[in-house]
Amino acid sequence: MTPVNLPDPEQLAVRIMRGERAAVASGLNLLDNKLAEARNRSASLLASLSGERWLNDGHLIGVTGPPGAGKSSLVSAMIREWRLSGRTVGVLAVDPSSRPELGGGALLGDRIRIKNSSHDEGLFIRSLANRNQLGGVATEVWPMSWLMLACFDIVVIETVGVGQTEIDIAEIGDTVCYVAQPASGDTIQYLKSGIIEIPDIFAVNKSDLGAPARKTASEIGRSASRQDRREDWDYPVCLVSATMNTGIKPFHDHFDRHRKFLANAGLLDKLRIRHQSAWVMRLLKEEFGTFGLELAGGQTQIGQRLSENRFNQFEEYERMRKHILSRFFFGKPTEQSNQKGAS
Amino acid sequence: MATARKNRDQPWLMRTYSGHSSARASNALYRTNLAKGQTGLSVAFDLPTQTGYDADSPLARGEVGKVGVPISSIEDMDQLFDQIPLDQMNTSMTINATAAWLLSLYIGLAQRRGIDPTRLSGTTQNDIIKEYLSRGTYIYPPGPSMRLIADTINYTVKHVPKWNPTNICSYHLQEAGATPVQELAYALCTAMAVLDRVKASGEIAPDAFPQVVERISFFVNAGIRFIEECCKLRAFGEMWDELTLSRYQVADPKLRRFRYGVQVNSLGLTEPQPENNVQRIVLEMMSVVLSKRARARAIQLPAWNEAMGLPRPWDQQWALRMQQVMAFETDLLEYDDILDGSPVIAAKVRELIEGAKREIENVEAQGGIIAAIESGYIKRELVGSHMNRLRAIESGDLKIIGVNCFQETAESPLTLGSDGAIMKTDPAAEREQIERLQAHRKNRNDADVRAALQGLSDAARSGENIMPSSIRCALAGVSTGEWGDSLRAVFGEFRPPTGIDIAIDSREVLGKKDRVTDLRTRVASTGNALGRPLKLLVGKPGLDGHSNGAEQVAVKARDVGFEVVYDGIRLTPQQIAQAAQEEGVHMVGLSILSGSHMELVESVLQELRLRDLANVPVIAGGIIPREDADKLLALGARAVYTPKDFNLNAIMEDMVDVIRECNGLERFALRP
Structure with missing residues (x-):
């Protein structure tokens, strides 16, 4: 018994692939919804959107870094470049929630920093x-980013980096960018932690600060080059200033270059298939x-x-969900198994 | 019977902050006010003029002529001062980001009328720092903004010597929650930043610098704690005297005088039992006239019904008469300073000075006021003070008669009239102003306009004083939006830290604990019933930048468990509806204090319907008269909150119920 009207997942998928904004919004609401019927429809929606095309199209980008590094302003500057070149952009901006005992609410302030006037x-x-x-x-981020990939050329996921986040974001993005804050303890910790193995592109923001920014860049440069991940990728470290709008163009070009690198090396679809498996497993477990x-x-x-x-893999995910649900209901076939796409 | 003594002091300048609808309507009002004994003018500009947009810009929709007069070009300035001799008038303009432009229009008009600009006297508010902190009509980043202020000072000191080019404002800091110590400290830090910037420009010879210091005046607030406020003004005088001597070596004590104008506190004026505001205003005025050594040079009083809407001419007359009774009927002006020698006053002044000095050192250690604004420090301090005030009102520790105590009241005959006891701006004003502007654009010489704008851009880039090229723009018929856009193209636009950025790391929770716990349960269980946590969009449509209310609601909503998207100020209805769609929110909260609520709320509702989001409830808060609130509810707004709804917990409870109703759930039971 639910007062919420849920959309038909197959019709919604068609509208999303046509790029209808209202459908994208409504799809994201559905993926966020934890009611049992909404979860069923979410699985169908993802299966309907899925396909081989999904393994090669678009560009999923993760941007992370410590609080106050200026990630949103930098994302905003990058969006300007993408929009100038005629590409559409979807952004998922993730902010922390307050602890459950403090109400669990959240102030989501990235939108105001990212959007143009x-x-x-x-x-x-x-x-x-x-x-x-x-x-x-959050587990919602991943399916949402895949939904956006069905209708935007570029999908950016922006999160505050606190250790585990970088690892998660590396299981979403084709390209991961770390935004460092000059002369900040966070960045030093980061260099020490070994998470430096993950990002593909580094940006040292606030380069207008001069010497501290150059110092941080050279520290990252030294650490970044020693890893053994992909021999043919150079892990660039860029000095940028989002507020002064300097260094943005060369920084921005690395994203296209990285995507080309992945595609040419035949890594892109492999990466996405691996990410999908990991997240399907995680969704089921959650x-x-x-x-x-x-x-x-x-x-x-x-x-x-x-x-x-x-x-x-979403088709498989949907099938396994139904199977598990039917087992939870003591092996009896349930209504859910016949309800795919019902409106 | 006592008779008035002959040696009375000259009274202060008496003004009324006014302007609305159009230059013509405002001119008529000014001439009436002058006939009633007002001795100076205080011009209120509308928000498009204050933020550098033309009346036909999409952002100006619903704002033209609302909180003040629209001035789109020199022709409007001419009409505003029709039959008012500029060389005999003392004109104060509440204008900041576009101060250099409005001053250029005023000077340009004087030149056109054959009046020597050296004979002009008046004030441009021209203090951008408090705009970042409170009032919200900033445009450009701090660097270029400070340069515009320095340009106007450098220009007027040489060419319009009787002009007060900047009025350092502590007024708005108090409205944003500042304590007297904070008001003292931040105003003086601002003054130092301005003077240092002028000094650094190198345009003023060192021996002429004391004249610059002399031209700095202040715009101060006075609240209901009138003894403390009186002490604050004595403290201001002492500190300014000391500072200008030690930091700027001004030898002549006359040039070190603390000169200030006042508008008394609006924050404490109430919507319930609004007649009580009369005694509040009079008591607040006491604090700035009582002490001769610290007496205001100019006073403007709010009207008793300011918390209800725009005052009518009669309400403004009442405010003017309060000043006249104080100045002409009482014996106040017959005495020397009556507080000199009081140990109680002296001790309080000392205490304030010591506190302010500590805070000034603190700000200076952070690199000065601009660095402290950019880092969010000052905003954080002000938000903290403001929250303390709200908490004290909610708990009853801070008593406000008619609001949180003594609420019993007979019906007031003052508010019974068919006009709802407030002024209505002319609904046709916006259309007429747009037509007037468009006609003006056809009538001017395009080549002159282009050349003048090119000169303006060149000056902005080269760093040459902005005033001469702005005056050329004024005379060529350039519009306010064209001036603003030309400088936007060179300087860029600025977004200062909001109260939201600060609240992210504060963990202040307002109100009684059990009530908050109960609220959190309501928010969480409603979210569970709907399948995802309750999500709220908070934004300010239009150009009004007073964001404190919106920020308080956003922070409170977060504290009780909402996921809150704060979208800030200067939004078009289209942007708000788009954000509501993209974010998938359960409710849209709008805050509007400029009086343009009818147009803006209606447009937001319409834009939501266009996106099939008619089922997303819209609530509005602000200075909204009851009659308008009823109309908004009829249009489809689901709730309207006004200054009488001071209890944020009650607002939150109501918001949850509105969301429940809109989603087919039962309202929660009323609290016992």
Whole structure:
């Protein structure tokens, strides 16, 4: 018994792929919705949107870094460049929630920092609270970013970096960018923590500060080059200033270059397939727990099934959800299993 | 029977802050006010004029002629001062980001009328720092803004020597929550920043610098704690005297006098039992006239019904008569300083000075007031003070008669009239102003306009004083929006830290704990029933930049468990509806204090319907007369909150219920 009107997932998928803003908004609301029926429809929506095209199109970018590094202003400057070159941009901006005992609310202030003053139909910004979920990025972020990928050329996920977040964001983005704050303890900690292994592109913001910015850049440069990830990628470190609008163009060009690098090396689809598997597993675990995963045959078997249907892992996800749900209802076939797409 | 003594002091300049609808309507009002014994003019400009937009800009929609007079070009300035001799008038203009422009129009008009600008006297408010902190009509970043202020000072000291080019404002700091110590400290820090900037420009010879110091005047607030306020003004005088001597080596004590004008406090004026505001205003005036050594040079009083809407001519007359009774009927002006020698007063002044000095040192250690604004320090301090005040009102520790105590009242005959006891601006004013501006654009010489604007851009880039090229623009018929846009193109626009940025790391929770806990449960369980946490969009449509109310609501909503998207100020209805769609919010909260609520709320509702979001409830808060509130509810707004709704917890409870109703859920039971 729900007072909420939920959209039909297949019709919605068609409208989203046509790029209708209202449909994108409504799809994001659906993916955010935790009512049982909404979860069913979310799974159908993702399966309907999914396909081989999804493994090669668009560009998913993760931007992270310590609080106050100026990520939003930098994202705003990058959006200007993308929009100038005629590309559409979707943004998921994630801010922390207050602790549950303090009400669990959130002030989502990135929108005001990212948007430009003029009206722009080619830009779509959605703010999200991280809702204190264990392990950095809220589970909603990932399906939402895939939905946006179905209709925007560029999808940017912006999060405050606090350790675990970087690891999560690396399992979403094709390209991960770390924004460092000159002369900041956060960046030093970061250099020490080993998470430096993750980002593909580094930006040292507030380069107008001069010497401290150059020092931070050279420290990152030294640490970044020693890793063993991808031999043919150079892990650029850029000095930029979002407020003075300097260094943006060369910094911006690295994103296209990185995407080309991944595509040419045949890494892009592999990366996305791997990310999908990891997140499908995580979504199932979040909804049903370890016991649920066991009901679906355990992690190994789930992994096997996902890799067999790697061009539409969401289809497989939907099937496994139904299976687990039916097992939860003591093996009886339930209404859910016949309800796909019902409106 | 006692008779008035002959050796009375000259009274202060008496003004009324006014202007609305159009230059013609405002001119008529000014001439009436002068006939009633007002001795100076205080011009209120509308928000498009204050923020450098033309009347036909999309952002100006609903704002033209609302909080003041629209001035789009020199022709409007001419009409505003029709039959008013500029060389005999003392004109104060509440204008900041576009101060250099309005002053240029005034000087240009004087030149056109054959009046020597050296004979002009008056004041441009021209203090951008408090705009960043409170009032919100900033345009450009701090660097270029300070340069515009320095340019006007450098120009007027040489060419319009009787002009007060800047009025350092502590007024708005108090409205934003500042304590007397904070008011003292931040105003003096601002004055230092301005003087240092002028000095650094190198345009003034060192021996002429004391004349610059002499031209700095202040615009101060006076609240209901009138003894403390009186001491604050004595403290201001002592501190300014000391500062100008030690920091700027001004030898002549006459040039070190603390000169100030006053508008008494609006923050404490109430919507319930509004007649009580009369005694509040009179008591507040006492604090700035009582002490001869610290007496105001110019006073403007708010009207008793300011918390209800725009005052009528009769309300303004009443405010003027308060001043006249004080100046001409009482024996106040017959005595020397009556507080000199009082140990109680001296001790209080000392205490304020010591506190202010500590805070000044603190700000200076952070690199001065501009650095402290950019880092968010000052805003954080003000938000903290403001929250303390609100908490004290909610708990009853701070008593406000008719609001949180003695609420019993007979119906007031003052508010019974068919006009709802407030002034209505002319609804046709916006259309007429747009037509007037468009006709003006056709009538001017385009080549002159282009050349003048080019000269303005060149000066902005080269760093040459902005005034001569602005005066050329004025005479060529350039519009306010063209002037503003030319400088926007060179200087860029600025977004200072908001109360929201600051609140992110504060953990202040207002109100009684059990009530907050109960509220959180209501918010959470409603979110669960709807499938996701309650999400609220808070924004300010139009050009009004008073963001304190919106920020308080956003922070409170976060504290009770909402996910709040704060979208800031200067939004078009289209942007608000788009944000509501993209963000998937359960409710849109609008804050409007400029009087343009009818147009703006209606447009937002319309834009939401266009996006199929008619089911997303819209609530509005601001200075909204009851009659308008009823109309807004009829148009489709789901709730309207006005200054009488001071209890944020009650507002939050109501918001949750509105969301529940709009989603087919039962309202929660009323609190016992």
